[in-house]
Each structure stands twice: as structure tokens, then as C-alpha cells.
Amino acid sequence: MAKTIGQEFVKGLWEEIPPFRLVLGLCPTLAVTKSVENGIGMGLATTFVLVCANLLVSILSGIIPSKIRIACFIIIIATFVTVVELMMQAYAYQLFQNLGIFIPLIVVNCIVLGRAEAFASKNKVIPSFADGLGIGVGFTLSLTAISAVRECLGNGTLLGYSVFGPAFEPFSFMVEAPGAFICLGLLLCIMNIIGQK
Amino acid sequence: MREMVKMVIVLTVLSSLSGGLLAALKNNTQDRIDSQVLKFVKGPAIEKILEGATNDPVNDRFSLKVEGEEEERNFFVGVYDGTPRAVAFETRASGYGGDMGVMVAFNVKTDKIMGVSVTTHNETPGVGATVETNTDFKKQFAGLPADADPNVKKDGGSINAMSGATITSRAVCKAVRRATDLYQQLQSKIKDQVKTFTG
Numbered sequence: 001m002a003k004t005i006g007q008e009f010v011k012g013l014w015e016e017i018p019p020f021r022l023v024l025g026l027c028p029t030l031a032v033t034k035s036v037e038n039g040i041g042m043g044l045a046t047t048f049v050l051v052c053a054n055l056l057v058s059i060l061s062g063i064i065p066s067k068i069r070i071a072c073f074i075i076i077i078a079t080f081v082t083v084v085e086l087m088m089q090a091y092a093y094q095l096f097q098n099l100g101i102f103i104p105l106i107v108v109n110c111i112v113l114g115r116a117e118a119f120a121s122k123n124k125v126i127p128s129f130a131d132g133l134g135i136g137v138g139f140t141l142s143l144t145a146i147s148a149v150r151e152c153l154g155n156g157t158l159l160g161y162s163v164f165g166p167a168f169e170p171f172s173f174m175v176e177a178p179g180a181f182i183c184l185g186l187l188l189c190i191m192n193i194i195g196q197k
Numbered sequence: 198m199r200e201m202v203k204m205v206i207v208l209t210v211l212s213s214l215s216g217g218l219l220a221a222l223k224n225n226t227q228d229r230i231d232s233q234v235l236k237f238v239k240g241p242a243i244e245k246i247l248e249g250a251t252n253d254p255v256n257d258r259f260s261l262k263v264e265g266e267e268e269e270r271n272f273f274v275g276v277y278d279g280t281p282r283a284v285a286f287e288t289r290a291s292g293y294g295g296d297m298g299v300m301v302a303f304n305v306k307t308d309k310i311m312g313v314s315v316t317t318h319n320e321t322p323g324v325g326a327t328v329e330t331n332t333d334f335k336k337q338f339a340g341l342p343a344d345a346d347p348n349v350k351k352d353g354g355s356i357n358a359m360s361g362a363t364i365t366s367r368a369v370c371k372a373v374r375r376a377t378d379l380y381q382q383l384q385s386k387i388k389d390q391v392k393t394f395t396g
Binding site: 034063064065067068071072075076078079082083086087089090091093094097170172175176 | 200203204207208211212215218219222223226229230233234236237238322323
């Protein structure tokens with residue numbers, strides 16, 4: 001049964017929300033969520049790439065021979081990632097400094113290739129757009145949630161503003177990689193509890 | 198056969214379109230990116246160590262060729278009360294988390310270090326990364342003569358290492374030593390160039 005455009009968008013926000021439900025794109029999730037600013041920046045960059053790649057893949061899906069489709073998808077994705085990288089360097093340099101190597105690594109983010117292969121290549125332009133936007137917004141929300149917990153506990157701040165006051169001793173374990181795993185696990189646990197009801 | 202030709206054509210067209218688009222974008226953003234790097238990476242470091250300069254050291258710069266290096270190095274000039282007195286440049290050394298950039302300023306009248314500041318680093322947050330804000334550690338370099346050989350106390354030098362971050366402290370010392378070496382090597386050329394800048 002075909003879903004409506006709205007359903008294609010909404011599924012990315014809970015039912016198939018990355019990285020919790022799709023369990024894809026864990027590398028940037030764990031690496032850049034040290035602060036909310038980085039989390040949102042990474043989420044938006046990925047969303048832009050997802051939407052553009054999904055659009056172009058669904059437009060070109062009739063022309064691309066199936067044997068070399070993955071190579072073509074990668075070219076399309078890599079092009080948009082480089083666009084994001086250059087624009088970020090030119091207009092948001094500090095964000096670029098914080099995200100560093102993880103911007104070029106969006107190319108190999110499984111969410112982007114996964115959506116191009118599993119959805120955009122088989123669907124029309126408008127549903128593909130809705131799908132890319134939904135998954136992208138979902139990814140941004142996840143990163144924001146994880147980074148909010150980590151920044152709050154690990155640094156005592158939220159978006160750079162102090163939350164607990166100067167007496168708070170930062171739980172610096174949370175801004176290291178193992179803290180990211182634990183935070184991801186706990187949030188997934190909460191999601192499952194909510195989902196069971 | 199027809200299928201193969203189609204594959205080649207699709208890939209070629211797609212790659213060249215992508216290449217062309219990116220080349221155009223790169224050309225259009227290059228100047229802006231260069232100025233962003235100067236503003237956000239080198240600028241703050243230069244301003245910190247050339248505090249009180251009456252000119253804009255980021256704009257007043259010259260470049261010199263260093264023997265054995267392909268690219269020319271940038272030197273930033275600080276003018277105080279109408280006389281160009283200071284020169285700052287960046288050297289690199291390997292810290293705990295890889296490459297680290299350190300901006301070192303020299304007073305060309307007294308041949309002494311005026312200050313050091315870290316530009317780029319990848320040190321552990323909360324430990325080595327505190328080098329960014331730890332002024333007590335960096336103050337130790339100010340006033341050292343250009344022929345000094347700064348080293349941490351553990352290695353027989355006179356610099357107090359940052360607690361828990363000996364490797365980072367060592368890297369800063371090493372970068373400063375590279376800077377003093379370079380300064381001594383290029384002293385006359387640097388002084389000639391600095392003279393040409395006036396407030």
C-alpha cells in the first residue's frame with residue numbers, strides 16, 4: 001500500500017528515526033555530539049545532502065544503468081558533500097573547525113546511500129524528497145538529543161550557556177567516546193519503553 | 198555492447214558535470230575561505246600575542262622562502278607607537294593528538310620572545326586542550342632570548358609543564374624551539390622586511 005507524502009515524511013521522525021531505529025550513521029553520531037551546536041550543524045549538513053541526493057537520484061533513476069547505480073549514487077552524494085564542505089568553510093568556519101573530518105565523511109554515511117538505494121531509486125521525485133527530509137530531520141533531532149545530554153552532563157552547559165552554575169563539576173567522561181555509546185544506549189532504552197506502551 | 202557504452206557515457210557525463218560544478222564553486226569561494234582561515238585560526242592567535250599593536254598585524258604581513266620548504270611562510274608584523282617592533286609566525290610540532298600549530302612572536306629590537314599562542318591542535322579535551330587558555334604556562338616563554346632552548350623541567354629545561362599534559366607541553370616547547378631556530382636563521386631578512394612597515 002502506497003503511503004502518502006505526509007507519512008513518508010513522518011516515518012523518519014519516529015518509526016525509522018536514524019540512528020536509533022535504522023542503526024545507520026553511527027560514526028558521526030558518536031563522534032560529533034559533544035555539543036548541541038555541533039549536533040545540529042552535523043544534522044543539517046546531512047539533511048541537505050540527503051534531500052539533494054534523494055531528489056537527483058529519483059530524477060535520474062530512469063537513466064542510470066542498474067549495474068553501475070552505486071557508483072553513480074556515490075558521485076552524486078560526494079558532489080553534494082563537497083558543496084556543503086566548501087560552503088561551510090566559506091560561511092561557517094567555526095562550525096567547520098568543530099566538525100572537521102566528519103563533514104567529508106558524510107559521503108560514506110550509510111543513511112545517505114541507504115536512502116538513495118532503498119528509496120529514491122525506486123520512487124518518484126516528491127515522495128523521495130519527503131523521505132529525505134523526514135530522515136534528515138529525524139537524524140538532526142537524534143543528534144540534538146544525544147548532544148544535549150552529553151553537553152549538559154559533560155560540560156555543564158547547553159548551547160554554550162551554563163546550566164548548573166559554577167559549582168558543577170563536569171562529568172567529563174560524557175564528552176569522550178564511551179560516554180556517547182552509553183548515552184545512545186540509554187536514549188534507545190527510553191524510546192523502547194515509550195514504544196511498548 | 199550497447200549497455201556497456203551506455204554505462205561509460207552515463208558515468209563520464211555525471212563525473213564531468215560534478216567536477217565542473219565543484220571547480221566553479223571552489224573558484225568562487227576560495228578567497229572567502231582563505232580570509233576565514235586567517236580570521237578564525239591565525240587572527241585570534243596573532244592578536245593575542247601582539248596585544249597593543251597599533252596596526253592590524255593580520256593585514257601587515259610579508260612572506261619569506263625558508264630553505265628546504267616548498268611554500269613560503271607568512272610573517273606578521275606588529276607596529277608599536279609608529280615603530281615596527283614585532284614579528285610573529287607559525288611553527289608546528291606533534292602533540293598528543295597529532296599536529297599542533299604554535300604562533301610565536303619575537304621583538305626584533307631586543308631579539309626576545311614576546312609571546313606564544315596555539316593556533317590549531319587536536320589535544321585531549323580537559324587535559325592537553327587547556328593549552329588554549331592556560332596563560333600561566335605560555336607566559337613562561339615571554340622574555341626568553343631568541344637563542345634560548347626552551348624545554349620542560351622533566352627534560353632538563355626551565356619550563357613548568359602543564360599538569361597532566363607533559364606531551365602537549367613538550368610539543369609547545371618543540372614548536373617554540375623550531376621558531377627560535379628559524380628566527381636566528383632568517384634574522385637579517387626578517388629585520389629588513391619589518392623595517393618597511395610603518396604605523
